[in-house]
Amino acid sequence: MAGSNRKERRAAAKKDAKSSAKSSGTEFQPSTEIDEAGVDFLLKHPDRSGPKGKTLFELAEERQRELNKGNPAKANLDEDNTPPGERPFNDEDPIGPFGNAILYSVSLATLHLTLDVVVYSQYREDVIWSxxxxxxxxxxxxxxxxxxLLRVEISMRFPTIRNLFFLVVSIAAGxxxxxxxxVNGYFYIMKTAPPIGALWVWSVVEMNLYYALVSVVAVVGYLWWNKFEAF
Structure with missing residues (x-):
């Protein structure tokens, strides 16, 4: 009996709420229509005139300057403290020509060794590691x-001449x-192919992309013109 009375009271409360909403005109009425103000709002272009005041970056920079005034030691971190004549630690070439020479020479010697093994295997010869x-x-x-010598500063000052030099070397080696x-016999090839091949690869790597493409086209053209076989 009590349960039925509770249900009746809830139903009556819902009816009262609906009737009050209808009488006050506040009930939400979904519609697909849009008025002129809504159309103008949708078609309005965004404001592209830029920020009207200071940006967050500018505010952060001002705040950082205020903090640096109270801590001069920290402010000096943003200055260039590299001594004259020395290369900065974050420069594009931090290891210098000496470091590059070590890196490239070890890599080229490894390439020479690899080509030596490949040539021996191609002619079915026993690999003599010593x-x-x-x-x-x-x-x-x-x-x-x-x-x-080709990585020192004076050589890097003339990139065009440097690229032309490597272009000639790469075409000649290829x-x-x-x-x-x-044309030559296998014994001659076994002796000359590794150093010339390493020189060829290195010269192509050192060139800019366009010079390297010219080198590849020239070597492929030489192969096609003389009707040689690639091996």
């Missing part, structure tokens, strides 16, 4: 000197590799 390591050790200081592989 001779291969000895030859790689001999070319290591040569690569170091050449890379160092064409000679193709010629030697198609």
């Amino acid at each position: 001779e291969i390591l000895q030859r790689a050790g001999k070319v290591l200081p040569i690569f170091f000197v050449v890379v160092y 064409c000679y590799m193709i010629y030697s592989g198609n």
Whole structure:
């Protein structure tokens, strides 16, 4: 009995709420129509005139300057403290020509060793590691000197001449590799292919992209013109 009375009271309360909402005109009425003000709001262009006041970056910069006034030691961190004549630690080439010479010479000597093993395997010869390591050790200081001389500051000042030099070297090395592989005997190829191949790869890596593409096109054209076979 009490439960039914409670349900009746809830139903009556809902009816009273609906009737009061209708009488006051506050009941939400969904509609698909839009008035002229709404159309103007939707078609209004955003304001592209920029910020009217200070931006957050400017406010942060002002705040940082205020903090730096009370702490001069921290303010000096933003200044360039690199001594004259020395390279900054975050420069594009932090290791310098000497470091580049070590890095490139070791990489080229490793490439020379790899090509030596590949040539031996191609002609089904037994790999004599002592001779291969000895030859790689001999070319290591040569690569170091050449890379160092072409990485010093005076060489880097003339990028066009440097690119042209590597372009000539890469074309000559690539064409000679193709010629030697198609004309000379296997013993001669085993001796000359590793150093020339390493020189060819290095010269292509050192060039800018457009010069490298010209080098590749020239070598491929030489291969096609003479009807040689790639090996």
